[in-house]
Amino acid sequence: MQIPILYEDDEVLAVNKPAGLVVHADGRTTEPTLAGLLLEKYPSIHGVGETIPLTKGGVIEKWGIVHRIDRETSGVLLVAKTQESFLNLKSQFQARTIKKSYRTFAQGFLKEEHGIIDKPIGRSTSDFRKWSAEYGARGELREAVTEYQVLGKGEVGAMKISYLEVSPYTGRTHQIRVHLKAIGHPIVCDSLYAPKSPCALGFERTALHAFSIEFKGLDGACHHVEAPFPEDFGVALAELGIPC
Incomplete structure (x- = not known):
């Protein structure tokens, strides 16, 4: 599998992760990972970054990986090529100075065209795989803080759908999915957080795309990288009559 490179210099790669590909191993499965595929092409990143210790011994190697996005999420992801770059990017994530923007399709029409969801996230009481920003977590x-902007809306059959730009200020697991569910507008085709809702717009995976990221290199220069929409997003936008 070829991983599209969106930006590259001596310090960092910005790649366009396809939906369905996990970022790094979890210690249980042996499926292909983004980290493994990149290591084949860039063997010099071996040893860059950090490992994750496993409770039963051993470690998960995720060389170069600074952050992650969910398996079903497509879009831009940063990979450090040197340890100095890894520490630089890690410090920016910790300081919350890296700006990330996502695009998604949510169920229903939101009351406000723009808003900020400020709801802390804990574990779900119903499913160990899930997180929750609702009462009883x-x-x-x-x-956890997420900003959203409605970019368009439409209807498919009886389902109302909003097309959103979403920017997480914090980086909690499943944050965008959890926050949109908490305000009553789960993401289209999210089988974990909206399992009883039918998929729409032709999606066969959670309708979430990491559209852009802004970061600073070691020299302080700002970089803005965007990931083109995958085919399923283009089809969905066309069905709703929304320009790409």
Whole structure:
């Protein structure tokens, strides 16, 4: 599998991850990963970054990986080529100075065209795989803030759908999916957070795309990288009559 490169210099790669590809191994499965595919093409990134210790011994190697997006999410992801670059990008993520923008299709019409969802996230009580920003979430509740802007809307049969630009200020697991569900507008075709809702617009995966990212290189220069829409997003936008 060829991974599209959106930007590259001596320090960093920005890649366009296809939907369905996991970013790195989880210690249980042996399926192909983005980290593994990139290591084949860029063997010099071996040893860059950090490993994840496993409770039963051993580690997960994720060389070069600074952050991750969900398996079903497509779009831009940064990969460090040197340890110095890894630490630089990691510090920007920790300081929340890296700007990320996503595009998604959510169920229903939102009351406000623009808004900020400020709801802490904890563990779901109904499913160990899920997180929750609703009453009754268990465990440590961690700060989570997401901004959204409605870019368009339409109807497919009896289903109302909003097309959104979404920017997470924090980086919690499943944050965008959890926050949109918490305000009553789960993402189209999200089988984990809206399992009883039918898929629409031709999607066969969670309708979420990491559209752009802004970061600074080691020299302080700002970089803005965008990931072109995959085919399913283009089809969905056309069906709703919304320009790409």
